[in-house]
Each structure stands twice: as C-alpha cells, then as structure tokens.
Amino acid sequence: MDQYVPVLIALILGGVVALVMTFASTMLGVKTHSAVKDEPFECGNPPSGSAWGRFSVKFYLAAILFIVFDVEVVFLYPWAVVFRQLGLFGFIAMLLFVLVLVVGLVYEVKKGGLEST
Amino acid sequence: MQSFIDGLIASGVFGGLPAEAIYPAMMFLFASIVVFGFVLPLVTITIWLERRVWSRIQSRVGPNRVGPQGVLQGLADGVKNILKEDVVPDAADRPLFVFAPYLLVWGFLATFVVIPFSSALVIADLNVGILYIVAIVALSAVGVLMAGWASNNKWSLLGGIRSAAQVVSYEIPAGLALLPVVLLTGTLSTQGIIQAQGWAPWDWFLFHSPFTFIAAFAFYISALAETNRTPFDIPEAESELVAGFATEYSGFRFALFFLAEWGSLYVTGAIMAVLFLGGWQIPTGWTNNTVVLNIAQLTVFFLKAYFWVFLAMWIRATLPRIRVDQMMSLCWKYLVPLGFVNLVGTAVWMVIWPEGNTFVPYLMVVGTLALLVIFFRRVLYHLRRAKPELYFNPAI
Amino acid sequence: MDFVTFFALAIPLVVVAVMVIAHPSPVYSALFLVMTLFLLAVYFLFLNAHMVAALQIIVYAGAIMVLFLFVIMLLNLQSDTLRTQRHGLGRVAIIGGVILLAELGLLLQGSSSELAESSLPENFGTVEALGSQLFTKYLLPFEITGILLLVAVVGAVVLAKR
Numbered sequence: 001m002d003q004y005v006p007v008l009i010a011l012i013l014g015g016v017v018a019l020v021m022t023f024a025s026t027m028l029g030v031k032t033h034s035a036v037k038d039e040p041f042e043c044g045n046p047p048s049g050s051a052w053g054r055f056s057v058k059f060y061l062a063a064i065l066f067i068v069f070d071v072e073v074v075f076l077y078p079w080a081v082v083f084r085q086l087g088l089f090g091f092i093a094m095l096l097f098v099l100v101l102v103v104g105l106v107y108e109v110k111k112g113g114l115e116s117t
Numbered sequence: 118m119q120s121f122i123d124g125l126i127a128s129g130v131f132g133g134l135p136a137e138a139i140y141p142a143m144m145f146l147f148a149s150i151v152v153f154g155f156v157l158p159l160v161t162i163t164i165w166l167e168r169r170v171w172s173r174i175q176s177r178v179g180p181n182r183v184g185p186q187g188v189l190q191g192l193a194d195g196v197k198n199i200l201k202e203d204v205v206p207d208a209a210d211r212p213l214f215v216f217a218p219y220l221l222v223w224g225f226l227a228t229f230v231v232i233p234f235s236s237a238l239v240i241a242d243l244n245v246g247i248l249y250i251v252a253i254v255a256l257s258a259v260g261v262l263m264a265g266w267a268s269n270n271k272w273s274l275l276g277g278i279r280s281a282a283q284v285v286s287y288e289i290p291a292g293l294a295l296l297p298v299v300l301l302t303g304t305l306s307t308q309g310i311i312q313a314q315g316w317a318p319w320d321w322f323l324f325h326s327p328f329t330f331i332a333a334f335a336f337y338i339s340a341l342a343e344t345n346r347t348p349f350d351i352p353e354a355e356s357e358l359v360a361g362f363a364t365e366y367s368g369f370r371f372a373l374f375f376l377a378e379w380g381s382l383y384v385t386g387a388i389m390a391v392l393f394l395g396g397w398q399i400p401t402g403w404t405n406n407t408v409v410l411n412i413a414q415l416t417v418f419f420l421k422a423y424f425w426v427f428l429a430m431w432i433r434a435t436l437p438r439i440r441v442d443q444m445m446s447l448c449w450k451y452l453v454p455l456g457f458v459n460l461v462g463t464a465v466w467m468v469i470w471p472e473g474n475t476f477v478p479y480l481m482v483v484g485t486l487a488l489l490v491i492f493f494r495r496v497l498y499h500l501r502r503a504k505p506e507l508y509f510n511p512a513i
Numbered sequence: 514m515d516f517v518t519f520f521a522l523a524i525p526l527v528v529v530a531v532m533v534i535a536h537p538s539p540v541y542s543a544l545f546l547v548m549t550l551f552l553l554a555v556y557f558l559f560l561n562a563h564m565v566a567a568l569q570i571i572v573y574a575g576a577i578m579v580l581f582l583f584v585i586m587l588l589n590l591q592s593d594t595l596r597t598q599r600h601g602l603g604r605v606a607i608i609g610g611v612i613l614l615a616e617l618g619l620l621l622q623g624s625s626s627e628l629a630e631s632s633l634p635e636n637f638g639t640v641e642a643l644g645s646q647l648f649t650k651y652l653l654p655f656e657i658t659g660i661l662l663l664v665a666v667v668g669a670v671v672l673a674k675r
Binding site: 060070071075077078079081085086101107108 | 558564568571572575576577579580583584640641643644645647648649652655656658659660662663665666667669670673
Binding site for chain 2: 004009013018022028077084105
C-alpha cells in the first residue's frame with residue numbers, strides 16, 4: 001500500500017494546482033452575462049433544442065466490443081507475466097483462449113458489425 | 118525513490134527526524150518538483166515547439182515574439198487564459214461541466230507518477246505499473262464523456278462520444294501491443310522493464326524481434342489515437358465539430374484540456390521509451406557519482422521520449438484527418454489482429470529462443486539504419502531536384 | 514487495515530453508493546457508481562490485492578461504466594418518467610436488503626476477527642501470484658470465460674444488426 005502514497009500526493013497536488021488556477025481565472029476574469037452569450041455555441045445559429053437526444057446504436061456496439069476484448073486483454077496480462085514459468089503448457093492454454101476470441105472478431109468483421117452505414 | 122531517500126537518511130541529511138515524517142515530506146517535495154518544475158514548463162514549451170515545427174514545415178514563421186524565439190508563448194497563453202472570462206452556458210449541467218477538466222488533468226498527472234525518469238527518480242514504481250497506466254487511460258474516457266455531455270451542445274456531445282468511442286476502441290490494440298514486452302520481461306513494473314534492456318540499440322526491445330518492432334509502432338499509432346492526435350483528431354475536427362468536447366469551455370478550464378492533451382503526448386513518448394527504447398539505460402562504469410549518473414540518465418530518457426513527441430508533431434503537420442469509419446476499421450480490422458499476431462509470434466519466438474536470438478537484433482538495427490539512410494537520401498534528392506528556396510536557420 | 518483508514522474509506526464509499534440510487538438524474542447516478550467502484554478499488558489496494566484493484570478500475574470503472582454512460586447519456590432518460598415507475602420496487606428492495614443483512618450477520622457469527630490478521634503468502638495479490646494460480650488450478654474456468662466472451666460478441670453483433 002505504501003507505494004501508492006506518492007500517487008495520492010501527486011493527485012492532491014495536481015488537483016490543488018488546477019483548482020487554484022481556475023479560481024484565479026474566475027476571480028480575475030470579466031463577468032458579464034447576456035442571453036445570447038450564455039446559450040450553446042452552434043456556429044451562430046440559434047440552438048435547435050437540447051443536445052441530449054438519442055444516438056446511433058453503433059456507438060453502443062463499439063462499447064460492448066470494447067468490454068469483451070478489454071476483459072480478454074486484461075486476462076492476457078497475468079499470463080504474459082508468468083509465461084516463462086508456465087512453458088509450453090501455458091502457451092497452448094492461451095492459444096486456445098485467443099483462438100476463441102479471434103473467431104469472435106472474425107465473425108464480427110464478416111457480419112459487418114463494424115460498418116457504420 | 119524509496120532507496121534514494123534511504124540513502125539520504127543514512128547520510129544524515131535530516132539529522133534525527135523520524136523516518137515516517139521524512140518519507141511523505143520527500144515524496145511531496147519530489148511530486149511538487151515534478152509538477153511545477155517539469156510538467157508545467159514541459160507542456161507550455163511543447164505547445165510552443167509544436168507550433169514552431171508546424172510553421173517551419175508549412176513555410177511559415179510561427180510564434181516568435183514572446184521571449185527569445187517565442188519560448189514563453191505558452192506562459193503568455195496561460196496568463197491570457199487566466200484573465201479570460203470563465204463562461205458556463207445556461208443550458209449546461211453546471212457541476213459536471215465545472216468538474217470534467219479536473220478529471221482529465223488528474224488522469225494525465227496520474228500516469229506521470231509511474232514514469233521512471235532515471236534509475237532513482239520515479240515517484241512510484243508500482244508492481245502493476247503498465248496495467249495502472251491502462252486503467253487510468255480507461256478512466257479518462259469518463260472525463261471526456263462528462264465534458265461533452267455536460268456542455269449540452271450538439272458539437273460537444275458528438276465530440277465527447279466520438280472521443281470516448283475512440284479511446285476505448287484503441288485501448289485494445291494498445292493493450293495488445295504492450296503484451297510482447299510484458300512477455301519478454303515477466304514484469305509490469307516500469308523500472309523492471311527498463312532493467313531488462315540495455316543501453317545499446319540491439320539490447321532494446323524495439324529490435325528484439327520483428328514482432329516487437331511491429332508492436333512498438335502499433336502501440337504508437339494506438340497511443341496517437343487515444344490522445345486524439347492527428348490523423349485521429351476526429352473528436353475535435355474543426356471543420357465538423359468546432360472544437361469537439363472543448364467547444365463550450367473558456368478561460369482556464371479550456372487551458373486545462375490542453376494541459377492534459379499535451380501532457381499525455383509526452384507520457385506516450387515516455388511509455389515508448391520505457392517499453393521499447395531502453396528507458397534511461399546508459400553505458401555504466403564511467404562515473405561513480407550518483408547525481409551525475411542520474412542527470413545523464415534523465416537526459417537520455419528525456420531525449421528518447423521527446424523523439425516520439427517530435428514525431429507526433431511531424432505527423433500532425435503532414436497527414437490529413439481520417440474518417441470515423443476508417444478509424445474504426447483501422448482499429449478492429451488491422452491493429453487488433455496484428456496485435457494477436459505479435460503476441461503469438463513473440464511467444465513462439467520465446468519458445469524457440471528463450472534467451473533471445475543473438476543475431477536478429479544486430480540485423481534489425483542495421484536494417485533500420487539503412488532505411489533511415491535511404492529515406493534521407495530520397496528527401497535530399499527531391500530537395501535538389503525541386504530547388505526550393507530553403508531557410509535552414511530554424512531561428513527566424 | 515486499521516480502524517481509522519477503514520472508516521475514512523467506508524463512510525465516503527457508503528455515501529456515494531447511496532447517491533447512486535438516491536440521485537434523480539441517471540447520468541449522475543452512473544458517475545457516482547464510477548466513484549463507488551473507484552473507492553472499492555482503493556479497498557482492494559489496502560487488502561494487498563493490487564491486480565484485482567487494477568482490474569476493478571479497468572473493467573468496471575473504465576469499460577463497463579463507459580458503456581453505461583453511453584446508454585444513459587444517449588437514451589436521454591427523463592428523470593420524471595423514471596420516478597413514476599418506481600412504485601413497488603422499494604418494498605422489494607427493503608426485504609432483499611434485510612435478508613442480505615441477516616445472511617451477512619450469520620456469516621460473520623462463525624468467523625473471528627483474527628481471520629483478517631492471519632499472515633499472507635509472500636507475493637499475495639500480485640500479478641505473478643494471480644497468473645500462476647489462474648493458469649494451473651483454474652484453467653478450465655478460464656477457458657470457459659473465453660467462450661462466454663465469444664457469446665457476448667455474437668450477441669452484441671446480432672442485436673446491433675437487427
């Protein structure tokens with residue numbers, strides 16, 4: 001646990017620096033309000049309603065695929081670390097695992113899961 | 118770091134102070150030196166240098182007014198940003214809007230923590246070092262999404278979503294490209310990985326085998342995408358999305374985004390240097406002075422890391438932006454399969470040559486040098502042919 | 514892990530966890546959930562489980578929460594429409610919570626507090642220890658996980674293409 005103390009210190013320091021500077025910015029900066037200035041910037045056009053709306057499903061697909069392959073890559077890390085001790089046995093075990101996932105990747109590409117149209 | 122402080126305690130610098138008080142105090146001192154003395158100047162100077170480099174590539178002059186050759190341009194921009202109004206749009210979700218830039222700054226500072234600047238200077242040498250970086254980068258996607266959504270602006274939201282989708286997609290090839298090095302060293306600690314390499318190019322993992330060579334560039338490309346650099350700057354494509362998730366931001370919050378962006382560019386270079394270029398390794402035996410040794414290591418490491426930063430500037434000034442679908446297919450159809458090939462290839466390589474092939478690294482160093490020579494000869498040939506008006510003096 | 518650090522972590526953890534279910538805006542709930550998972554990762558660090566802490570952040574706080582945020586931000590769920598649908602679930606949740614607490618109490622009765630103080634193996638919780646366990650003792654579950662992930666890919670593609 002001790003090795004994470006410097007991480008905490010660096011984070012606190014970074015937070016303090018960022019806070020002080022943004023605080024200085026709010027103190028020193030001008031403050032004027034007008035109805036037009038405070039509306040979202042959409043290239044000069046009056047904003048056409050709120051931006052919070054529905055989106056294309058392909059973004060979800062990207063996120064789901066990311067989760068699946070992220071879990072896989074994360075599993076590969078412990079394997080890579082102990083690879084020398086495991087020898088050939090570990091190599092074959094991992095080859096099977098990777099093979100199953102590569103089948104998934106090939107299926108996804110063949111089915112056009114990544115096409116954006 | 119721990120041993121460095123132990124050495125200082127043993128030499129009696131602190132007198133009779135208890136060790137429990139010295140450790141945090143020294144850590145705090147070192148962390149503040151890194152933040153104020155390294156990160157902030159580094160980022161401002163990198164932004165200035167990048168603008169100068171683009172300008173020279175595009176036959177312009179670039180910022181050269183503030184300070185000698187314009188070095189202080191970043192400082193001037195920072196002061197200007199502090200004096201600007203900090204606008205929060207009415208429609209925005211105020212708490213999230215205000216908080217998101219901090220999250221991004223934390224994200225990049227947190228990755229700085231595990232970078233070993235020299236054999237003694239590393240803030241925290243975690244035993245999950247590489248995995249820790251992967252974790253922090255994954256978290257920063259949340260910050261980008263937060264900024265984009267909280268702005269309640271269509272450009273911001275689109276930019277934030279695109280950026281998050283891009284960061285999470287390219288995390289897979291980046292993670293896969295790191296694995297060959299982990300395979301070779303059997304450790305995730307950044308210091309451990311550097312110690313497994315040597316000072317000479319043929320001892321670097323870049324030239325260990327063809328697979329690690331490809332993995333290095335696969336990682337570099339993925340890292341460019343994760344930091345939203347050209348040619349992957351789709352999330353902030355000016356012609357489509359104004360400034361992406363940063364559109365509604367102004368004042369110093371806007372500057373914080375840029376601090377994080379250029380800071381993570383250096384982090385990318387540093388990770389490349391750690392994993393593939395032998396980090397701070399220098400020839401030993403020529404000095405016994407620890408301080409001199411560490412300064413030499415620091416310089417070597419900085420130059421190696423900055424080489425990749427410079428390369429990113431060069432790429433940004435040269436390449437056009439790619440489309441969203443090209444970005445996605447590059448990731449899933451090329452880089453991810455390539456990552457698997459690299460991984461299996463490295464494993465096979467290790468089964469055949471457990472101690473590494475003795476001949477291939479030399480061959481690869483020679484081959485890379487030959488490629489570089491051919492490249493520069495061609496550039497010179499075309500320069501002679503085109504007879505352009507050249508101004509080689511960089512300081513105009 | 515001593516008493517003070519435990520509560521210094523536990524109190525914020527419980528507060529943000531309550532905020533996850535108490536906050537009217539789904540986006541805020543998701544972001545509080547990120548914080549909850551992050552604090553849980555810090556807990557794992559205190560328990561010397563470095564690898565699990567890293568996994569917690571990468572997989573849960575990073576990957577899964579990004580998906581949650583995508584869904585929540587982009588579906589544009591209105592907080593008032595959600596509120597009207599809550600009826601009935603509250604009572605079920607209370608009953609479930611009471612049962613869970615009772616189970617926890619029963620479990621804790623049998624164990625002594627000295628259990629946590631027992632000595633750990635030399636490299637407990639490191640990546641090396643986890644790797645050597647995972648690829649020898651728990652190899653079969655590991656391979657089955659691969660198949661499970663394959664099913665997830667297929668399912669995602671099928672649903673998205675429909």
